[in-house]
Amino acid sequence: MDLLLPEYRPQDDAARLAQEASLRASAKLAKRTRARNLAGVHVILDAGHGGGDPGATLGDVQEARYVYDVMMRLEKIIDKKSAATLSLTRDESSVLTTPPYTLDDAIVAVNLRWYLANSIFRHAVKHGLAKEKVVFLSIHADSLHPSLRGAMAYIPGGRYVQGSYEKRGAIYAARAEVRERPKVRHSEEESLEAEGLSRELAESIITAFEEAKLNVHPFNPVRDNVMRDGREWVPAVIRYNMVPTRLLLEVCNLGNRHDRELIKTKKFRQRVAEAIYRGLVDFYTEIEFAAHAALIRR
Numbered sequence: 001m002d003l004l005l006p007e008y009r010p011q012d013d014a015a016r017l018a019q020e021a022s023l024r025a026s027a028k029l030a031k032r033t034r035a036r037n038l039a040g041v042h043v044i045l046d047a048g049h050g051g052g053d054p055g056a057t058l059g060d061v062q063e064a065r066y067v068y069d070v071m072m073r074l075e076k077i078i079d080k081k082s083a084a085t086l087s088l089t090r091d092e093s094s095v096l097t098t099p100p101y102t103l104d105d106a107i108v109a110v111n112l113r114w115y116l117a118n119s120i121f122r123h124a125v126k127h128g129l130a131k132e133k134v135v136f137l138s139i140h141a142d143s144l145h146p147s148l149r150g151a152m153a154y155i156p157g158g159r160y161v162q163g164s165y166e167k168r169g170a171i172y173a174a175r176a177e178v179r180e181r182p183k184v185r186h187s188e189e190e191s192l193e194a195e196g197l198s199r200e201l202a203e204s205i206i207t208a209f210e211e212a213k214l215n216v217h218p219f220n221p222v223r224d225n226v227m228r229d230g231r232e233w234v235p236a237v238i239r240y241n242m243v244p245t246r247l248l249l250e251v252c253n254l255g256n257r258h259d260r261e262l263i264k265t266k267k268f269r270q271r272v273a274e275a276i277y278r279g280l281v282d283f284y285t286e287i288e289f290a291a292h293a294a295l296i297r298r
């Protein structure tokens with residue numbers, strides 16, 4: 001039974017009941033806001049890995065290279081078509097903290113990404129932006145079983161995002177974004193609200209993939225945790241992130257031969273970037289439509 005996702009367990013299973021309760025509580029707290037043409041929305045874009053960290057490597061395909069390209073395409077679309085403000089967490093070689101961090105150590109690079117995102121978020125809110133108008137999106141590609149294809153989104157399940165956390169050491173202390181607020185703390189309500197908002201954005205993006213005839217993971221494409229080898233967790237880049245609406249999107253599965261060939265083509269990467277953009281725009285306009293999509297999907 002432990003190997004089954006909670007939603008496939010018997011109706012009176014404790015883990016399933018807990019997940020459904022958190023689904024309802026988070027949906028109730030998630031108060032979405034409208035933004036026509038993404039006006040007033042601040043989008044923080046992140047691409048996974050880079051520098052000394054190639055990410056998933058299968059054959060001649062390196063995750064880091066292609067997800068960076070998708071991020072740059074998405075940046076271009078958002079910049080051209082919408083009124084949103086944009087921030088990137090990295091360029092080709094560094095995380096854009098003050099001073100920048102050359103992408104050497106993969107774990108440090110991940111931690112500096114969320115420190116940077118938290119700093120951008122804090123400043124945006126301080127200047128009067130509603131917190132629901134900030135979005136954090138980390139773009140990756142999966143390396144799952146070869147039989148699986150398509151996109152999957154990870155959101156921060158509220159039960160995994162609790163308490164406080166901080167990183168110490170010279171690399172961190174040298175950066176303004178860390179010194180500004182070294183310790184991150186999520187209240188229970190913040191965690192649940194973030195789960196709800198993030199789920200709705202994830203559902204909106206996955207729906208846009210389906211409408212664009214792009215593959216999505218066949219089983220539960222929006223997940224609130226990673227489950228592998230009997231362990232469950234939320235990826236650090238969204239786990240310690242304070243932006244309420246945040247997700248890690250796996251645009252396809254590099255473990256699958258067809259997905260691997262696709263991501264090598266500009267056409268596919270452009271279609272992916274456009275679908276993410278569509279999902280983002282819909283999230284801020286079609287508010288009733290996406291609400292409770294997670295429950296309806298079951």
Ligand SMILES: [Zn+2]
Nearest residue numbers: 048055140141
């Ligand atoms: Zn990755």
